[in-house]
Amino acid sequence: MAQEDTNVIDQPEVMKPRMVSIEISGKKYDVPEGITVIKALWYTGQEVVRGVGCLGGFCGACATYYRTKDDPKVRTCLACQMAVQDGMSFTIMPPFPARKAIYDIQMLKDPKQDLFNLYPEAPLCRNCNACTEACPQKIDVREGVWKAVFGDFKNVSEMFMDCVMCGMCTPVCIADIAPNLVALYVSRAQGAHFAENPKGLDTRIQEIQDGRFNDEWKKILAMSEQELADHCATVK
Amino acid sequence: MDIHALQQIVHSTRDARRKQTIPKFSPAVRDQLIHKYHPDYRPSAYRPIRFGPNSNEKTVVELATLLEGDSLIQNDVDLTPDYTTDVLVIGGGGAGCAAALHAQGAGAKVILATKLRLGDSNSVMAQGGMQISVAPEDSPVTHFLDTLKGGHMHNDHDLLKTMVDDGPAIAKWLIDLGVLFDRQADGNLHVKKGGGSSKPRLLTCSDYTGLEIMRVLKDEVLNQKVQLLEFCAAVELLSDGNGQCSGAIFKDLDNHRYVVVAAKSVILATGGIGRLHIQGFPTSNHYGATGDGLCLAYRMGAKLAHIDTFQYHPSGAVFPEQLVGQLVTEGIRSEGGHLVNAKGERFVNELDTRDVVSSSIIRECEEGRGIRTMSGRVGVWLDTPLLDAEHGPGTVEKHFPAMLMQFDRFGIDISKDPVLIYPTLHYQNGGVKIDTNSETNVKNLFVAGEASGGLHGRNRLMGNSLLDLMVFGKRSGLTAAGRAGSMKQGKLTVQHLQRFRADAKKHGNLSNVISPMVLPAYTRKES
Numbered sequence: 001m002a003q004e005d006t007n008v009i010d011q012p013e014v015m016k017p018r019m020v021s022i023e024i025s026g027k028k029y030d031v032p033e034g035i036t037v038i039k040a041l042w043y044t045g046q047e048v049v050r051g052v053g054c055l056g057g058f059c060g061a062c063a064t065y066y067r068t069k070d071d072p073k074v075r076t077c078l079a080c081q082m083a084v085q086d087g088m089s090f091t092i093m094p095p096f097p098a099r100k101a102i103y104d105i106q107m108l109k110d111p112k113q114d115l116f117n118l119y120p121e122a123p124l125c126r127n128c129n130a131c132t133e134a135c136p137q138k139i140d141v142r143e144g145v146w147k148a149v150f151g152d153f154k155n156v157s158e159m160f161m162d163c164v165m166c167g168m169c170t171p172v173c174i175a176d177i178a179p180n181l182v183a184l185y186v187s188r189a190q191g192a193h194f195a196e197n198p199k200g201l202d203t204r205i206q207e208i209q210d211g212r213f214n215d216e217w218k219k220i221l222a223m224s225e226q227e228l229a230d231h232c233a234t235v236k
Numbered sequence: 237m238d239i240h241a242l243q244q245i246v247h248s249t250r251d252a253r254r255k256q257t258i259p260k261f262s263p264a265v266r267d268q269l270i271h272k273y274h275p276d277y278r279p280s281a282y283r284p285i286r287f288g289p290n291s292n293e294k295t296v297v298e299l300a301t302l303l304e305g306d307s308l309i310q311n312d313v314d315l316t317p318d319y320t321t322d323v324l325v326i327g328g329g330g331a332g333c334a335a336a337l338h339a340q341g342a343g344a345k346v347i348l349a350t351k352l353r354l355g356d357s358n359s360v361m362a363q364g365g366m367q368i369s370v371a372p373e374d375s376p377v378t379h380f381l382d383t384l385k386g387g388h389m390h391n392d393h394d395l396l397k398t399m400v401d402d403g404p405a406i407a408k409w410l411i412d413l414g415v416l417f418d419r420q421a422d423g424n425l426h427v428k429k430g431g432g433s434s435k436p437r438l439l440t441c442s443d444y445t446g447l448e449i450m451r452v453l454k455d456e457v458l459n460q461k462v463q464l465l466e467f468c469a470a471v472e473l474l475s476d477g478n479g480q481c482s483g484a485i486f487k488d489l490d491n492h493r494y495v496v497v498a499a500k501s502v503i504l505a506t507g508g509i510g511r512l513h514i515q516g517f518p519t520s521n522h523y524g525a526t527g528d529g530l531c532l533a534y535r536m537g538a539k540l541a542h543i544d545t546f547q548y549h550p551s552g553a554v555f556p557e558q559l560v561g562q563l564v565t566e567g568i569r570s571e572g573g574h575l576v577n578a579k580g581e582r583f584v585n586e587l588d589t590r591d592v593v594s595s596s597i598i599r600e601c602e603e604g605r606g607i608r609t610m611s612g613r614v615g616v617w618l619d620t621p622l623l624d625a626e627h628g629p630g631t632v633e634k635h636f637p638a639m640l641m642q643f644d645r646f647g648i649d650i651s652k653d654p655v656l657i658y659p660t661l662h663y664q665n666g667g668v669k670i671d672t673n674s675e676t677n678v679k680n681l682f683v684a685g686e687a688s689g690g691l692h693g694r695n696r697l698m699g700n701s702l703l704d705l706m707v708f709g710k711r712s713g714l715t716a717a718g719r720a721g722s723m724k725q726g727k728l729t730v731q732h733l734q735r736f737r738a739d740a741k742k743h744g745n746l747s748n749v750i751s752p753m754v755l756p757a758y759t760r761k762e763s
Contacts, residue, residue, distance in 0.1 A: 188455065191414035191416040200370055
């Protein structure tokens with residue numbers, strides 16, 4: 001099969017590999033320097049089902065804890081977006097059993113107040129900043145939680161546009177908040193309840209319902225292939 | 237030469253290039269260019285499919301081999317259902333979530349099964365936006381004509397009209413769910429112009445459009461308590477003995493057990509095919525994009541359309557190696573970013589259709605005007621710093637935060653340095669043939685999103701995919717749900733499989749692979 005022939009670990013370092021020693025879940029391996037963490041897993045013969053996703057830094061599936069040589073600090077990354085280096089140690093994060101509140105976004109009466117019913121732990125933030133430090137997307141998560149609690153939903157929704165829902169902020173929270181889920185609720189509430197109604201969109205929906213384009217459709221759909229091609233060419 | 241030194245040509249030619257206007261190619265030149273350089277026109281990459289509904293039609297070797305592959309399921313498999321439902325949705329991306337939400341909203345019992353996690357899909361990676369004709373100077377008709385032109389007039393007219401007409405209502409649905417589209421100062425939706433479109437029509441959420449939509453849809457699927465089967469890969473459909481679909485068999489990837497789901501109707505929303513690495517191309521696609529739905533539907537007797545045409549997105553990253561194949565969003569070009577060859581020249585109107593731009597890039601590289609990386613890859617420059625020069629400092633950072641971060645992780649600041657790009661396998665233009673309600677020629681088998689075919693013709697315009705999957709996700713969900721009340725659960729058999737195997741035998745047997753592929757084989761074997 002073609003796909004088995006494809007050598008995806010085709011880094012320059014693999015062609016002329018400078019090998020580095022790393023530790024995956026406590027076991028030592030030698031892998032080519034510079035390949036991504038996820039490729040290091042494949043390189044060492046490990047099949048990854050949980051812990052792999054879009055491979056482009058958008059889906060948050062490959063949330064990973066890592067530590068570098070001589071540094072006791074455990075950091076976080078997305079495994080598809082991080083290159084391995086000598087002495088690195090890493091483990092893919094298992095799914096964390098955070099509680100997601102269930103709500104009907106359209107039926108919310110007072111979304112800013114409802115936050116305290118849905119996520120009562122949100123105002124208990126103790127300002128420790130562990131969530132911000134854990135965020136591989138560099139979001140100021142702590143600030144976001146505070147803004148959410150103080151009702152600044154607009155700002156929170158902007159701050160969390162980068163959030164890939166990897167959930168790394170959750171296990172580190174000493175107040176048991178799941179900041180990404182709080183932010184998702186806040187963003188949705190902002191969109192559904194506080195963003196301005198786009199009038200142009202309503203107008204267009206009405207125009208379609210009223211059949212404003214029907215004559216034009218009739219004309220176009222009756223055209224021969226050549227006529228249609230010629231007509232398309234006139235659209236500028 | 238060092239790649240960083242080679243970048244200098246982009247900086248030194250920027251001012252001169254800014255004064256240039258590159259006209260679009262004439263239709264004749266476009267055709268010539270595409271026929272000579274587009275990967276869809278490399279005859280050696282294609283072969284006829286030997287049997288099945290598209291027998292004797294050509295497709296790429298990688299896909300033909302999978303379509304002719306054998307099922308994991310044997311004829312004597314135990315078909316006692318583990319679950320019974322009205323509507324079974326296979327696939328947890330945009331189309332799958334939209335289908336599940338609409339079907340359940342219409343009162344049907346729904347199960348959503350997905351190979352990886354809920355939401356894992358190409359949809360989440362969509363950066364550029366979603367085409368919907370909301371601007372006053374625009375109309376669904378213009379959207380139709382632009383798309384038809386982009387698809388080289390091969391688009392299914394009924395499907396296309398349905399999509400453009402349903403578009404605005406879809407935008408409303410998403411806004412009501414809390415999707416934060418970019419706005420103008422007056423509160424109206426901000427629209428950008430995409431390649432091949434005559435009017436600004438792209439609805440965006442910064443350069444995280446897919447991520448934002450999927451965060452909301454996933455959350456809504458959880459809020460609506462749709463029953464989920466995650467890490468369950470579909471390995472075979474079930475048929476009632478009269479050619480109608482009646483459920484599916486899954487393999488639970490956590491414990492390798494089979495799971496049988498009896499369903500009155502099935503919606504395949506399994507996405508595309510990039511991870512087959514057709515013709516050896518890198519891909520922008522999700523890990524799970526292995527074309528599973530095509531194999532399942534094909535064995536069941538569903539006809540495929542346009543499966544000889546694929547989209548190679550013009551701008552896949554070529555450097556650094558860690559990002560090879562990842563998209564550099566078209567938004568950069570739609571905001572004026574130039575494509576620049578090794579001589580510092582522009583060579584195509586950057587806003588021409590994707591197939592034309594891709595073909596032009598391949599031409600530059602094949603004719604020796606590309607830039608080679610240390611690992612032997614070739615590409616051309618995309619002048620990203622130009623955006624800050626043109627629209628003011630901070631533009632790149634403000635409009636493309638996702639891209640900025642992606643490259644920054646490897647020490648490249650795209651607001652200061654250009655990036656090297658080459659076409660990457662991005663989208664399967666064709667797929668399973670459907671009608672305007674998303675149903676295939678196999679009764680009660682629906683297909684929505686990238687796995688379906690016909691809508692985009694032979695080339696998809698930027699931003700039409702997100703709309704496609706919402707519109708046909710919705711329609712498949714509503715139609716399947718509407719049918720559930722009035723019909724009985726069909727018998728659970730694999731008779732179609734017996735027929736398929738017999739058919740294969742007549743034509744020189746099955747290929748020696750098991751399909752669907754489920755996950756790509758990237759794990760390094762012991763050497």
